[in-house]
Amino acid sequence: MNAIRRFLRLLWIEIQRSPAALVSVLGLVLAWLIRDNPPRGVVIWNDISQSVADGHLVIAPLGAAIAVWSVGRSRRRGVSEQEVALPLPAGSSELIITLAVMFWMVSAYASFFVLLAIPGWRFATWGSPNLPMILIGALATCACVAIGSIISRFGRSVILSPVTLIATYGAMVYVSDSLWYSDTARLVPIKFLSDNGFNFDVRQPADDFLWFCAWMATLTVTLIFLQLLLRSRSLLRVAAIVLSIGLASTSATQVVAGPRFPTQPTDIPVNPVCEMASQFEVCVHPAMESLLDEVIAEVNEIAPNFAGLTGLPTTLYQTELVDPFASGIARFHVWDKTTIGYVIPETFTSFTSASSSLDDGTSLSASQCAVGMALTETAGDFPHCVYGVVYESANQSFPPGNELGQRGPDQAARDEAAREISDKAKSFAALTPEVRQAWLDENWDALRAGELELDDLP
Amino acid sequence: MNMGTFLPNRTHRSTASRSGLTLYGIGHRFGRHQALEDITLDLGTGVFGLLGPNGAGKTTLLKILATVQRPGEGDLRLIGLDPANGHDVRLIRRQLGYLPQAFGYYPNFTVFEFVEYFALLKEMDPDKIRPAVAEAIHRVGLEDRARSRLKSLSGGMIRRVGIAQAIVNSPALLVMDEPTTGLDPEQRVRFRNLIRDIGTRSTVIVSTHLVEDVSAACDRLAVMDRGSFRFTGTPNELVALGASDTGAEEPGESAMERGYRLALGGFKS
Numbered sequence: 001m002n003a004i005r006r007f008l009r010l011l012w013i014e015i016q017r018s019p020a021a022l023v024s025v026l027g028l029v030l031a032w033l034i035r036d037n038p039p040r041g042v043v044i045w046n047d048i049s050q051s052v053a054d055g056h057l058v059i060a061p062l063g064a065a066i067a068v069w070s071v072g073r074s075r076r077r078g079v080s081e082q083e084v085a086l087p088l089p090a091g092s093s094e095l096i097i098t099l100a101v102m103f104w105m106v107s108a109y110a111s112f113f114v115l116l117a118i119p120g121w122r123f124a125t126w127g128s129p130n131l132p133m134i135l136i137g138a139l140a141t142c143a144c145v146a147i148g149s150i151i152s153r154f155g156r157s158v159i160l161s162p163v164t165l166i167a168t169y170g171a172m173v174y175v176s177d178s179l180w181y182s183d184t185a186r187l188v189p190i191k192f193l194s195d196n197g198f199n200f201d202v203r204q205p206a207d208d209f210l211w212f213c214a215w216m217a218t219l220t221v222t223l224i225f226l227q228l229l230l231r232s233r234s235l236l237r238v239a240a241i242v243l244s245i246g247l248a249s250t251s252a253t254q255v256v257a258g259p260r261f262p263t264q265p266t267d268i269p270v271n272p273v274c275e276m277a278s279q280f281e282v283c284v285h286p287a288m289e290s291l292l293d294e295v296i297a298e299v300n301e302i303a304p305n306f307a308g309l310t311g312l313p314t315t316l317y318q319t320e321l322v323d324p325f326a327s328g329i330a331r332f333h334v335w336d337k338t339t340i341g342y343v344i345p346e347t348f349t350s351f352t353s354a355s356s357s358l359d360d361g362t363s364l365s366a367s368q369c370a371v372g373m374a375l376t377e378t379a380g381d382f383p384h385c386v387y388g389v390v391y392e393s394a395n396q397s398f399p400p401g402n403e404l405g406q407r408g409p410d411q412a413a414r415d416e417a418a419r420e421i422s423d424k425a426k427s428f429a430a431l432t433p434e435v436r437q438a439w440l441d442e443n444w445d446a447l448r449a450g451e452l453e454l455d456d457l458p
Numbered sequence: 459m460n461m462g463t464f465l466p467n468r469t470h471r472s473t474a475s476r477s478g479l480t481l482y483g484i485g486h487r488f489g490r491h492q493a494l495e496d497i498t499l500d501l502g503t504g505v506f507g508l509l510g511p512n513g514a515g516k517t518t519l520l521k522i523l524a525t526v527q528r529p530g531e532g533d534l535r536l537i538g539l540d541p542a543n544g545h546d547v548r549l550i551r552r553q554l555g556y557l558p559q560a561f562g563y564y565p566n567f568t569v570f571e572f573v574e575y576f577a578l579l580k581e582m583d584p585d586k587i588r589p590a591v592a593e594a595i596h597r598v599g600l601e602d603r604a605r606s607r608l609k610s611l612s613g614g615m616i617r618r619v620g621i622a623q624a625i626v627n628s629p630a631l632l633v634m635d636e637p638t639t640g641l642d643p644e645q646r647v648r649f650r651n652l653i654r655d656i657g658t659r660s661t662v663i664v665s666t667h668l669v670e671d672v673s674a675a676c677d678r679l680a681v682m683d684r685g686s687f688r689f690t691g692t693p694n695e696l697v698a699l700g701a702s703d704t705g706a707e708e709p710g711e712s713a714m715e716r717g718y719r720l721a722l723g724g725f726k727s
Contacts, residue, residue, distance in 0.1 A: 006582075009584065010578050010579070013571050013574065013575055017564070017571065073564065074562070078561075079562035081558045081560070082561070082562060082576070085524045085554060086551055087579070087581050088581060093579060
């Protein structure tokens with residue numbers, strides 16, 4: 001009991017005097033300044049949760065840096081010799097300093113959550129705080145502090161702190177960017193969050209999150225045990241670190257071996273908000289109800305160009321809830337107000353294919369793309385032709401659904417194919433409505449079946 | 459003038475059974491340099507002074523007594539316990555006060571926090587810590603600066619904070635390496651009174667360059683040079699040694715200083 005009271009009192013002194021207090025304020029301000037704030041016009045808890053979790057990208061490296069500074073304090077200040085003559089091992093005071101830094105950095109993270117949650121509680125139209133996601137950011141912050149704490153063992157130079165800051169941040173960004181396709185990269189919080197981030201209609205399997213939480217927690221504990229062990233060895237400490245390494249390895253293995261993208265996401269049941277537009281029923285997620293009028297306006301502007309054409313879906317459905325292979329339904333993904341103007345035209349562009357879903361990797365052919373662009377042209381603006389058709393028309397091998405990646409054909413071939421399609425789309429759009437309609441009446445089915453080449457277009 | 463400085467301990471504590479140290483044949487090397495050689499010593503309660511020139515081995519010996527350093531050879535018992543034993547060393551350190559030559563501190567801590575911090579790390583009874591800290595700060599005369607940050611204190615005050623953290627646990631063994639460095643004459647006098655008081659119940663070992671500190675505060679002393687004792691005895695015996703050879707008197711030199719010089723074999727420190 002006395003040991004606990006002493007521990008708590010030491011922790012309180014450290015918390016009061018820790019330089020991490022100031023750094024946590026800095027972290028909070030930086031996280032606030034660079035937060036992701038999508039202009040969707042609707043507030044959704046999942047986006048808020050994602051922004052909160054992303055805050056660890058700033059706060060955690062700062063925590064690592066200040067941990068290096070704080071834990072290295074006794075050596076820098078020449079107190080090491082006094083501490084050696086104390087009954088408590090020096091590792092104990094280092095542990096307390098580490099915990100004080102964790103307290104401040106997690107407080108900064110929690111404050112960031114509260115700041116972002118205030119508009120959530122007032123305006124959120126859907127969901128609730130995604131606590132597992134937010135928890136991961138907090139655990140990542142603790143892990144980075146533990147990393148900084150152990151790094152302090154390897155030097156006393158004052159530049160070790162800024163180097164740690166840059167290295168920790170750089171490592172996370174490097175892994176998330178350069179090692180994106182590596183399963184091992186899933187051990188980094190930002191990558192894991194990206195892979196497993198919720199959207200508003202799909203909930204990912206919870207056990208994956210639990211394994212990642214276990215990985216972060218056991219990593220932190222292992223590093224702390226390692227620090228204690230480096231200071232003084234005992235059988236108990238060796239046993240503790242062996243156990244924690246075992247647990248960390250197990251949870252890390254589970255995270256790495258887990259599905260990169262969940263194979264069995266759990267739908268969140270909703271009652272969509274639907275309204276009839278010209279010849280199409282338009283349904284949006286209830287969280288996006290405020291966007292429904294604008295979506296319908298966009299549909300009404302384009303839909304007349306498709307009047308009389310056969311095989312079109314009857315319902316445009318915003319969310320992923322609907323069976324992607326259900327006939328008569330086309331899905332679209334509007335993220336915010338600014339995306340309506342290109343998402344809806346692109347959705348209509350896909351109607352030039354008879355494929356039930358373009359999300360299964362099917363690409364539009366060059367001719368389908370050109371006609372689709374022409375039919376969805378509004379006020380002289382042609383939508384982008386999606387799904388990689390420009391590469392196919394350049395006779396290049398290209399992974400479906402990866403048209404924007406780095407492994408595609410050279411840029412010149414892509415530009416040339418896109419130019420040809422664009423030119424053809426403009427030519428088709430320039431036809432008189434009667435000529436265009438006559439051509440569509442005659443060739444629509446063949447076009448949708450993918451039997452026409454670009455040169456077959458008028 | 460702050461008359462509270464270095465006042466005798468207000469509380470009476472019986473510590474007769476938990477003081478004393480025994481050294482037998484202690485030696486220590488740093489590479490090829492023999493820092494200590496065949497140091498043998500048996501001390502009970504009281505104040506023991508270590509005199510000697512720079513590099514004599516005083517600090518090395520004090521580090522060994524403070525369990526900071528293990529001796530290369532020899533046998534050592536502190537407060538009746540073996541510091542080579544992991545369990546014993548923790549018990550020793552709970553009853554140890556140590557002020558190193560280069561005293562480090564955390565500038566953002568207040569005086570009270572810093573002394574309390576060390577009291578906590580010395581595993582004192584939590585119920586006794588706050589009064590003990592207040593007492594230690596009172597005894598070094600810093601009670602009016604107890605809430606001041608250490609970075610706002612002078613060098614002498616910092617040294618007094620160091621003394622406070624060393625005595626906060628009423629140590630059975632108090633090891634101080636040049637504790638009077640930076641203290642003004644008044645504070646030095648009060649410091650001598652303090653360690654004399656502590657020495658009535660504990661074993662106090664003080665290293666210093668200043669023979670007047672030794673003559674005023676110590677019951678026994680040793681003169682060290684090149685890693686070994688050249689003289690051990692009482693201050694009066696050192697004075698007597700100096701008085702026995704008046705022919706070698708230097709201008710302005712006291713009998714104790716002359717005794718010190720003679721103990722070093724005529725070398726003038």
